[in-house]
Amino acid sequence: MILAASSATYLATGHTTGAAAQTHGFLSPTGVEIAFLLVGLVTFGAALVTVTTKQLVHAALWLVVTLGGLAVEYLLLTAEFIAWVQVLIYVGSVVVLLLFGLMLTRAPIGRSPDADSGNRWAALAVAVAAAAALVWVVVDAFRTTWIDLDGPAAGSTEATGASLFQNWVLPFEALSVLLLAALVGAIVLSRKAKAESSSPPVNAPATTKSSRTITESSGNAGRSEQEGAR
Amino acid sequence: MHLAYPAVLSALLFCTGLYGVLARRNAILVLMSVELMLNAVNLNLVAFDVWLSRAAEETLHSGQALTLFTIAIAAAEIGIGLAIVLAVHRNRGTADIDKLRDTAERHDSDGPDHDALAAERSDEDQKAEATA
Structure with missing residues (x-):
């Protein structure tokens, strides 16, 4: 309905703003547009299955389809370096990390009925409202805008590398420091809690109180391990 | 290519991720939905960069550079997020965010x-x- 309304407004105002659009043809899509549309439908459908399926491992595998479809969209937009980085990092490592996380948290094989929380209808209303507003605004704003995909690729590895190492060197180096901080943070978070609690507190005033703290905290850790095994 | 195609696809993917973040109960599924939202932003950045690199005289390819930065930050985020989820699961025995x-x-x-x-x-x- 929104698309129809916007196209109606487009036809109404097309005599004034459609001068540049007539060279492209509004209702005669090119081959790249048809391919983009088909891959986009597959991507969006896989994303919908990812957020609605009841089987946790299937959600991760449908996420692979979504991210791979997005890589194909990047290729259609002539951003080939981004496409291969997407395949390498997202499909190659992020999904594998998610599958490891599902495995380590003992995700149930098969359907888990409590995958969705109780407020899913409110979430659906919020998401549909946000989608309607965003699609309406975007279609209305970029109605007469075309991307020129002819000529040399805008996102070839040469162009991306040149801009990245000529204009974006400082953020690039800062990003490496950020990755190091994330690595150290992940290691600190995933250390055993028992090793941390067995070390005495630094500002313990008396030995008796600190020993009581140690016994209590070790008992706490043992109980939490029992809960984890359960 | 009409610019509305990638922009509309990006908006729809973002709202799909928004629904997943709000409606899911398992913390790892919430992380997957966050990845969907980040990918929607990436698609927008790439599409607008390709458009503006043709329209402008001189370009910094800022959209593609920011896309690479977003991908790296998403990788760091998923590592930290999974470490937090595993620590919570080890201490509490559950990864359901409704119970925390x-x-x-x-x-x-x-x-x-x-x-x-x-x-x-x-x-x-x-x-x-x-x-x-």
Whole structure:
């Protein structure tokens, strides 16, 4: 309905703003547009299955389809370096990390009925409202805008590398420091809690109180391990 | 290519991720939905960069550089997020974000893990007293 309304407004105002659009043809899509549309439908459908399926491992595998479809969209937009980085990092490592996380948290094989929380209808209303507003605004704003995909690729590895190492060197180096901080943070978070609690507190005033703290905290850790095994 | 195609696809993917973040209960599924939202932003950045690199005289390819930065930050985020989820699962035995309500303001607690939480809270109090 929104698309129809916007196209109606487009036809109404097309005599004034459609001068540049007539060279492209509004209702005669090119081959790249048809391919983009088909891959986009597959991507969006896989994303919908990812957020609605009841089987946790299937959600991760449908996420692979979504991210791979997005890589194909990047290729259609002539951003080939981004496409291969997407395949390498997202499909190659992020999904594998998610599958490891599902495995380590003992995700149930098969359907888990409590995958969705109780407020899913409110979430659906919020998401549909946000989608309607965003699609309406975007279609209305970029109605007469075309991307020129002819000529040399805008996102070839040469162009991306040149801009990245000529204009974006400082953020690039800062990003490496950020990755190091994330690595150290992940290691600190995933250390055993028992090793941390067995070390005495630094500002313990008396030995008796600190020993009581140690016994209590070790008992706490043992109980939490029992809960984890359960 | 009409610019509305990637922009509309990006908006739809973002709202799909928004629904997943709001409606899912498992923390790892919430992380997957966050990845969907980040990918929608990436698609927008790439599409607008390709458009503006043709329209402008001189370009910095800022959209593609920011896309690479977003991908790297997403990789860091998923590592930290999974470490947090695994630590919570090791301490609590669950990864459901509906059950992690320790900091919620409530006076009547009717959850099944009320006793465990209360015992743990008293343990925390005693430990705080002991170390104080």
